[in-house]
Structures are given as C-alpha cells and as structure tokens.
Amino acid sequence: MKIVAVTACPTGIAHTYMAAEALQIAANEMDINMKVETRGSVGAENELTESDIEAADAVIIAADTNVPLERFAGKKLVKVSVKDAIKNAKGLIEDTKTASVYGSDLLEQVASVKQEKKSKQPAFYKHLMTGVSFMIPFVVAGGILIALSFIFGIQAFQEEGTVAAALMTIGGGSAFALMVPILAGYIAYSIADRPGLVPGMVGGMLAASIGAGFLGGLLAGFFAGYTVEALKKAIKLPKTLQGLMPVLILPVLSTLIVGLGMIYIIGGPVSAINTALNNWLSGMSGTNGFILGIILGAMMAFDMGGPINKAAYAFGAGTLVAGQPSMVMAAVMAAGMVPPLGIALATTLAKKKFTAEEYEAGKAAYALGASFITEGAIPFAAADPARVIPAIVIGSSLAGGLSMLFNCGLAVPHGGLFVLFIPNAVTNLLMYVVSIIAGSAVTAAILVAIKPNKRD
Amino acid sequence: MITDLLTKELFMESLEATQKTEAIEAMIDRLEESGKLNDRRKYAEAVFHREAEFSTGIGMGIAIPHGKSDGVTTPSLVFARSQKGVEFESMDDEPAYLLFLVAVPEAGGDEHLRILSMLSRKLMHQAVRDELMKAQNYEDVIRILGES
Numbered sequence: 001m002k003i004v005a006v007t008a009c010p011t012g013i014a015h016t017y018m019a020a021e022a023l024q025i026a027a028n029e030m031d032i033n034m035k036v037e038t039r040g041s042v043g044a045e046n047e048l049t050e051s052d053i054e055a056a057d058a059v060i061i062a063a064d065t066n067v068p069l070e071r072f073a074g075k076k077l078v079k080v081s082v083k084d085a086i087k088n089a090k091g092l093i094e095d096t097k098t099a100s101v102y103g104s105d106l107l108e109q110v111a112s113v114k115q116e117k118k119s120k121q122p123a124f125y126k127h128l129m130t131g132v133s134f135m136i137p138f139v140v141a142g143g144i145l146i147a148l149s150f151i152f153g154i155q156a157f158q159e160e161g162t163v164a165a166a167l168m169t170i171g172g173g174s175a176f177a178l179m180v181p182i183l184a185g186y187i188a189y190s191i192a193d194r195p196g197l198v199p200g201m202v203g204g205m206l207a208a209s210i211g212a213g214f215l216g217g218l219l220a221g222f223f224a225g226y227t228v229e230a231l232k233k234a235i236k237l238p239k240t241l242q243g244l245m246p247v248l249i250l251p252v253l254s255t256l257i258v259g260l261g262m263i264y265i266i267g268g269p270v271s272a273i274n275t276a277l278n279n280w281l282s283g284m285s286g287t288n289g290f291i292l293g294i295i296l297g298a299m300m301a302f303d304m305g306g307p308i309n310k311a312a313y314a315f316g317a318g319t320l321v322a323g324q325p326s327m328v329m330a331a332v333m334a335a336g337m338v339p340p341l342g343i344a345l346a347t348t349l350a351k352k353k354f355t356a357e358e359y360e361a362g363k364a365a366y367a368l369g370a371s372f373i374t375e376g377a378i379p380f381a382a383a384d385p386a387r388v389i390p391a392i393v394i395g396s397s398l399a400g401g402l403s404m405l406f407n408c409g410l411a412v413p414h415g416g417l418f419v420l421f422i423p424n425a426v427t428n429l430l431m432y433v434v435s436i437i438a439g440s441a442v443t444a445a446i447l448v449a450i451k452p453n454k455r456d
Numbered sequence: 457m458i459t460d461l462l463t464k465e466l467f468m469e470s471l472e473a474t475q476k477t478e479a480i481e482a483m484i485d486r487l488e489e490s491g492k493l494n495d496r497r498k499y500a501e502a503v504f505h506r507e508a509e510f511s512t513g514i515g516m517g518i519a520i521p522h523g524k525s526d527g528v529t530t531p532s533l534v535f536a537r538s539q540k541g542v543e544f545e546s547m548d549d550e551p552a553y554l555l556f557l558v559a560v561p562e563a564g565g566d567e568h569l570r571i572l573s574m575l576s577r578k579l580m581h582q583a584v585r586d587e588l589m590k591a592q593n594y595e596d597v598i599r600i601l602g603e604s
Contacts, residue, residue: 011506013558013569014520017576025580040573041524042566064509086514086580087547 002033003096004048004056008063009082012041019062019085026089039067051193058096060085069102077102123191124222131187131221132383133357138182139379140364142175147371147416154415154422176375180208180305183382184221191225192232195246199224199254206262212270213306214378218385219266224258270307277311289327289404296328297335297400297439301392304339304374304381317413325409325427333372334403334436335396337416340369340376341436342395342443343388346451349444353451358383369440372416384451391446399439406431458575458601461533461568465490467594468536471555476513479542480504480521483534483557491529492559498527499559513546518579522558531568532559533575535597537589554579554588575601 005023009015020036027034035056037048050071053059058076061067062085069077076099078092085092149157149167156164181204188200203220210216231253237245277299284292299312316332347354347362354362361379368376381388409427412419419425426432468486473479480503488496502523506512513519519542534557541551556579558572578584578601587600 010509011522011524013522013524013560013572014512014576015514017573018514018520018580021577021580038573040569042569042573081510083510083514083547 002056003027003035003058003060003093004052005034005036005060005085006039006048006063006067007036007082007085008039008065008067010064012039012065015064015082015086016040019082019089022086022089023060023062023092026093030090030093032093039063039065058099059102060092060096062092072102075102076100127187127190127222127225128218129355129383130190131183131185131218132379134186135179135183135382136357136361136379138175138179139368139375140361142171142179143368143371143373143376144364145171145175146373147171147367150371150415150418154412154419154425177208179375179378180214180217181205183214183378184217184224187218187221188224188228191222192228195228195232195250195254196225198251199227199258202255203258203262206259207266210262210267210270211274211307211310212262212266213303213309214382215303215306215385216262216266216270218382220258220262223261224254227257228254274307274311277308278314281311281315289407290401292328293331293335293400293402293404294397295400296331297338297397298393300332300335300374300400301339301377301396302389304378309374320411320413325411325425327404327407327409329413330408330410330426330432331400331403333410333414333416334408334432334439335400336374337369337372337436338396338399338439338443339374339381339392340365341440342369342392343377343380343447344369345440345444346447350448350451352453352455353448355454358454370417372414387450388447391443391450394446395439395441395443397439398442399435402435402438403432406435408432408435458533458571459598461531461571462535462598462601463490463532464594466492466532466534467597468534469593471536471538471542474538474540474542474551476507476511476542476544477504479536479538479544479555480507480557483521483536483555486534486536487532487557487559490532492532493527494529495525495527499523499525501525502527503557511545511547513544513552515546515548515550516579516582516585517541517550517553518585519544519546519552519555520558520576520579521555522560524560524562526562528559528561530559531561533557533572534559537591554585 007016007019016038020038023036024034035048035052038045053071059072061079062082064082076096078095078099145167149164152164156162157168159165181201184204185197185201188196200221203224204217207216207220228250231250296312299308302308313332316329319326319328344362344365347359351359365376377392406428408431411425420429466486471479473482484500487493493499502525503521506523507521512521536555538553541553544552546552591597591600
C-alpha cells in the first residue's frame, strides 16, 4: 500500500510539518509507504512527482489552505483539516480505504471520464505518441533542409564543399539520422522514464544502421522500455548499492540486451528480406509494367526507409542508365511522393482526425512529399500504423501503377517536384503529375474514411 | 541553529498561568523583555488572530501559538513549561504542558522557518515530549531539540 499526502496550513510554520510528521509516524507503524508534500511558508517541499501520484493507492489532503487537486483526479482521496491529521493520522489512513475517487461531482466527473478514457487508451498508444511527438521536429527540420538543397540543383549536394552539400549533411546526414533513434529513445523514455532513454536511442540507432527503418525503431523503443522495466523489477540490490542502478547497472545491461537483440534477432531477418526482395525484383524485369509499378509502389510506402522500401528504391535507381529516362525510376519516385502528400491532404480535409501537432506537421508534409522525402509520412505512420500504412500503400501502388501505365519516365534518382521543371528529366510529364495526384487523393480519401476523430 | 531562536532567557522553566490568554501574554512579555519585539501590540494581534482561527493547542500536551508580524525584530522562540497545565482549548480537550511561542518577522529568510518546521516534526514524537518534560535546565532543552 502506498499513500501520498499534502499538508498545508495558513501560516505554514508549525501545523503543516506536525501533520506531515504525524502521518509519517502513523504510516511507519502501519507499515505503509507514505510520502508527504509540505506546503509551508518556505514553499512546497518533498514535492510529489507525477510518478509518485500514479503509484499511490490513495491521497490524503490535510490542509486549511487551497491545495490544487487536479493532479489527483481519479485517485481515492480524503480531504481534511490539517488538525485532523495531527490528531488522528492512523484513522485518516484507515479512511482512505473507503474513500471515494476524487472527481465525483457531475462536472468533475465529465473531466475525469475524459481523463480516464485517455488513460485507458492502451499505455502502448501513449508511449507511441511520446516517441512520435519528439520525432516530428526532426523530420520537419531535416526534410525541409534537404528540400532546400535541391534548389541548387538536384545533384548539387554531391559536390563537396557547396552549400547544397552542407544542407544535405545537416538535413539528411544529421537530422534524419537522429529521427529513428529519437523515436525509439522517447518511446522507451515514456515506458521506463529516464533509464529507458539510453537503450531506446541506441536501439533506434541500430535499427537505422541495420536498415530496419522506423518499424525497426518502433520495435527497438518498446523492447528497450520493457527491458528496463523488467530489469528494475528483477534486480534487487542492498540499499548501499542502490545508487549504482541508474548510473551503471540499468544503462549497461539494458543497452547490451537491446543492442544484441537488434543486431542478432532483428538484423539477420532484415538483411535476408532485403536480399530476397532484390533478387525477386531483378527476376521481374520484363513482367507487365503496370503490375511491377503497383508492387514497387506498395514497397516504397510500406516501411519508408526500411528493408522493403530500400529494395524498391535500389531496384529503381539501378534501372537508370546515365541520362536515359527510366519508367521504373519514375514509378518509384511517384510512389515515394504519395505518402506525405496524401497524409498532408488528409490533414487539410479532416482536421478533426489528427492531433493539433499532427495537423501542423501536415503542412510541412506537403513540402516534404513534393520533394520526394517519403520520411515526412513516418510520424503519422508510427502513430497509427494499422490505418496509415494500408492507406499509403494503396495510394502509392496506384501512383506507381499509373505512372508505368502512362509510360512516364524519369532520368534522375531524386528530386520530386523540382525535377518536373527540368527539361527532359521527365517524359509524359502531364500524366506523371496526374499519377501522383491520383495516388495522393486515394490515400487521403482512405485516411479520412477510416481514421477516428481525435478532437471535438 | 535552534539556539539562535531559543535563547537562554526565552526558556521559561515553570509557567504560572493556567489560562490560555494569560499564558500567551506571559510568553509575549518575555519576548518583549528580551528585545525581540518593536511593536508588541501588532505581534500580539497576529498571535491572537491566528488563535481565533482554531486553537494551536494540538493535543498531546503541546501548544504552538505563533505569529508572523513586522512587530517582530528577531525571529524567536519562547519555550514555556507548565507543571499545572494550561487550559488551551486543545483538540483533545487536555491541558497543555509544553508551550512554544513562535515569533517571525514578516520579511526575512527561510532559515528560521526550516528550524521551526524541524521542531514541529520533533514534537510529534512521544519520546521528545517526555524528555522535554523532564529537562532540568536550558542546556537539556537545547540538547533534546538540537538532536536530529
């Protein structure tokens, strides 16, 4: 049993502390874990943290001043005068067993039901959203800087020492490189608090380096968070050694476990998938173009930077012969532009179905999609994979298939909207644009249809 | 330090008064005699005003009347012990035997507030109260209250 309490009195000199001590004494005698926040004239001391409150079975408020209670919503709560705690602390502790849950007036009930709804959303979802919301700025900053480098010319970044190269290093080499580690790190942070950050970020970095993409990062984040939680429970140290837990034992052990898991358990299959897909695709040259476009389109959207996407992109880039337009490359790029564009369109059409943060990120997603930076869709896909991935896979495969059907060709491996204005870079330009718009519209329509409302 | 607040002349080994108001007035007298107040009326007002909200007789034989006022020059603590017991309208309706009068200036640092909060916590322990009743002199009192 764990109880948290707050004591406060008007002068804040004596009673606040007497009540706190009385509660502590009673709790010790009753073998109850008690933490008391004192709000005296020196300010709040021994403050209750969110996790203290979350872990508590009940709350005691012994105060004759106004103590804000919002943070205790949904907890069993006893509220008395400070002198009651001094007089009868044991009785108060007994009372908590039968106390009613705070927030039971009608108005408060509505609020606490909402709160509860939120907290009843699987914890899984909360962890996911923490990771995603930390990742979004990285995607936006990195994506926009990459797009800026294209202004100097599609291949300009390949020239070392230029501004374009610098922009690509900042956006692609650094901000995007941090994207998956941040996602994984903060998922783990949400699960296991600060100790989760290290194994999460390292696991995310490994997910990126073994080519497992953001799906690998999601996995790494949850794996890391729950590993730390399990270690916290499993390892019991004598009190004198407990200081070693957060600085030495947890970080080293959890990072070791997560790292080995990523390399040996996830890494093997990922590279096997990549090789198998590469072989499969090279055996497909000569099949019906429309079908090949559909397959490549679906692959581009499925894991955005993971093994499947990489295989499709590498296959497309491999068909480029210097300066000659390739139909396969055109299909791959069209399909890669659709996910962020389709999602951006959906945020514009149905604001309610996205969080405020996602709605804002949607604006940036237009720019990223137009620049063939498929990663712009990752935050949305990571937050709601079951709905977003099918929607973008269908839209992208449509764009890929149509692009092949219309015999569109592309002579460069990157660039998005920017290359459309370069003479001879794209063949059958008009129908190419139609393919991309059609794919994006389908993705947006599916998202609007299947995503639940996030806001009133 | 507790000795900064509770100086030797502020220890009243045996209080004569048996009624609340008299007892408090006697303790305020001691503060004034020791030069801890520049406006006795103002400080007394603060103390009795606080008492009117609800009695600072918290039971277990303890009373902690207190006032925060700019009538106070130096943060101080009077400790008065009563053999007969003072009728203090305490929560448990029992007389008070250990009385602490706290005087704190309106403005000033936190240090003395921390000392008083420590004192308040100590008084909740039966052993501390028993020892205070038995204390022979000022030095004993300081030793008991100074221990942590």
